[in-house]
Amino acid sequence: MTDASGGSVRSSVGDHPLIPLVGLLVVLLIAIEIVQPGIVGPGWAGVILRTAVPLAILAGCQTMTMLTGGIDLSVGAVASMSGFVLATLVNGPGTPVGIMIALAAAALCGLVTGIGVGVFRVHPLIMTLGMSLVVLGLANVWQLQMVQTGSGVPEGLRTLGSATFLTIIPNSILVFVPVALLILFGLRRTGYGRQLYAIGDNPIASRLAGTRAWQVLIVLYVISAILAAVAGFLISGLTNTASVTLADSYVLPSVAAAVIGGTSILGGRGGYSGTIVGALILTVLTALLSSLGYPEAVRQILFGAIIVAVAAAYTRVTGET
Amino acid sequence: MSAATAPAEAQRSDTVDTLASAIRRSGWILGLLGFLVLLLLFTIQIQPTYGETGVRGLAISVLPLALAAVAQAVVVIAGGIDLSIGSMMALLSVISAVLMKGQSEEFGVAVVVGVLLLGVVLGTVNGGLVVITRVPDIVVTLAMSFVWAGFALIVLARPGGGSASWLKDLVTGSIGNDWIPRAAIAMLVLVAVIWIPVKRSKLGLSIYAIGSNRLAAFRSGVPVGPTKVAAYALMGLFAGLAGLSLTASTGIGTPVPGPYTLLSVAAVVLGGVSLAGGRGGVFGPIIAVVILQLIRTDMTFLNFDSNLAIVAQGAILIGVVMMGSLTQLRRNRA
Numbered sequence: 001m002t003d004a005s006g007g008s009v010r011s012s013v014g015d016h017p018l019i020p021l022v023g024l025l026v027v028l029l030i031a032i033e034i035v036q037p038g039i040v041g042p043g044w045a046g047v048i049l050r051t052a053v054p055l056a057i058l059a060g061c062q063t064m065t066m067l068t069g070g071i072d073l074s075v076g077a078v079a080s081m082s083g084f085v086l087a088t089l090v091n092g093p094g095t096p097v098g099i100m101i102a103l104a105a106a107a108l109c110g111l112v113t114g115i116g117v118g119v120f121r122v123h124p125l126i127m128t129l130g131m132s133l134v135v136l137g138l139a140n141v142w143q144l145q146m147v148q149t150g151s152g153v154p155e156g157l158r159t160l161g162s163a164t165f166l167t168i169i170p171n172s173i174l175v176f177v178p179v180a181l182l183i184l185f186g187l188r189r190t191g192y193g194r195q196l197y198a199i200g201d202n203p204i205a206s207r208l209a210g211t212r213a214w215q216v217l218i219v220l221y222v223i224s225a226i227l228a229a230v231a232g233f234l235i236s237g238l239t240n241t242a243s244v245t246l247a248d249s250y251v252l253p254s255v256a257a258a259v260i261g262g263t264s265i266l267g268g269r270g271g272y273s274g275t276i277v278g279a280l281i282l283t284v285l286t287a288l289l290s291s292l293g294y295p296e297a298v299r300q301i302l303f304g305a306i307i308v309a310v311a312a313a314y315t316r317v318t319g320e321t
Numbered sequence: 322m323s324a325a326t327a328p329a330e331a332q333r334s335d336t337v338d339t340l341a342s343a344i345r346r347s348g349w350i351l352g353l354l355g356f357l358v359l360l361l362l363f364t365i366q367i368q369p370t371y372g373e374t375g376v377r378g379l380a381i382s383v384l385p386l387a388l389a390a391v392a393q394a395v396v397v398i399a400g401g402i403d404l405s406i407g408s409m410m411a412l413l414s415v416i417s418a419v420l421m422k423g424q425s426e427e428f429g430v431a432v433v434v435g436v437l438l439l440g441v442v443l444g445t446v447n448g449g450l451v452v453i454t455r456v457p458d459i460v461v462t463l464a465m466s467f468v469w470a471g472f473a474l475i476v477l478a479r480p481g482g483g484s485a486s487w488l489k490d491l492v493t494g495s496i497g498n499d500w501i502p503r504a505a506i507a508m509l510v511l512v513a514v515i516w517i518p519v520k521r522s523k524l525g526l527s528i529y530a531i532g533s534n535r536l537a538a539f540r541s542g543v544p545v546g547p548t549k550v551a552a553y554a555l556m557g558l559f560a561g562l563a564g565l566s567l568t569a570s571t572g573i574g575t576p577v578p579g580p581y582t583l584l585s586v587a588a589v590v591l592g593g594v595s596l597a598g599g600r601g602g603v604f605g606p607i608i609a610v611v612i613l614q615l616i617r618t619d620m621t622f623l624n625f626d627s628n629l630a631i632v633a634q635g636a637i638l639i640g641v642v643m644m645g646s647l648t649q650l651r652r653n654r655a
Binding site for chain 1: 402450453454455456457459460461463464465466467468470471472473474475478583586587590596626628629630631632633634635636638639642643646647
């Protein structure tokens, strides 16, 4: 990019952050088609989408918390815990009861986190980190209690998490579309969404304007935990397993997806549409790296390097610091 | 109150104020130390056999995390955070283990020096990327944690390698008295030789300055970018030491990062370093690490489920930070 055209490109990209992201996604798709001709098709797209859905939901938790200047590192523990609790309750009380109990447990975690962050002003990084230790430990205790009853991923969840209809559309879209619409609509059109942006952009100004930050934050972390639980159900359906550390590997990519999607980790800037594309980019990138036949180690290195590069390019282009 | 007693009164309240502010300044560390002493007494109470062996074991088991906490503390004081410390430790540990396996003791010295230099390089890469790209520290180091972990897997696919025996001797056993573990002495010497001179130098002041108020530091002529890179380089050096202590205490290198990154952040916060930067030191985090480990040990002695120990660690982390911010809030209101 030359300096002469820099200004106009910068402003147009700043106005429409989705354009370069979708461009990057297309480039990745072309790259994977070149590497393995004929791979990009309806069936492949279905696999990619169904892998991306849980990541996109968890990245939604990060997007909303990052808008307020926070972060939610407890999504992995909460998601694993919910999936695991559900799996242990399937054979006893049944799936619907299990879902309700798992969601309630997740909401309770979110409530505690929200009170810590909102009322006691604990740094969200520390609060969610401590919370994930607590949740992991309690889930382990629960596991020992439940070892006799056995566990299983309910059939319905497996269909929901891993099956696709019309080849291209995974069933989990049924869950994802309402969730995504809710987040998109909530952030763009509701007063609550504006309050999230306001708290992240300028906490003092938002307080003077009458926002009760602690109420907003408590609700936010409860929503985040419930969404994490939903993602946990889908992940355990997708992998047909339930364990207390199942979703841990999603935590860092969920932050990365939100960052790549243009949400500022400093708060006040970003949105969910970019995050969805970010989650797709990460999923396609992972697929590309594995189809190149690189070993796991090289994949990790490239994954990390590309996240830095994209984040750097984004910061440079939008002029955001 | 008569006019004559008023000045004396004022003077006395002045001394009380100075004393109070001195206690307040290092109050957090004093509190931690007091808690540690209570915890040790409690440990001896529930397990009368806990003695020299226990203290030595404690010192060895906390060494890697304590060094990681020091590394994290330096970066956090400079206003950053490094989420790749665990991966960096894994990479540096496997490199040292692979190079030292079956080699002479003298070659081990060269390996140690080389690994420490490499640690500085890795830290400089992290810091340089943060400064050049202007991407928030947390994002850059999060991504770099994948990179360093990947390199660790390339160096060594599964746990293996070896350690020079002098390196192992450096951290195991005791020195002089049975009660003084070598690992603790090593820790103190390292911090005294590396951190204290830095802290007293111009660089140390600059590190605190950029963490405390970036803009004010910049306007006072502190080179903000280079100082930040220097803080990351120092972090890399301590991460190298932490990696070497992993090799020394286990005798092998493990390519999978341990839980050190997040625990180091927890220890730093418990140790009284503000995540906002510019406040705290490295001794608080070290004491916090010892306390966390001792609580785990005690829970084993009391036959608690080891999972409850994890819960306790998380609950302590949240509870202590909550109390800290509560007193902070009250002070602001007063």
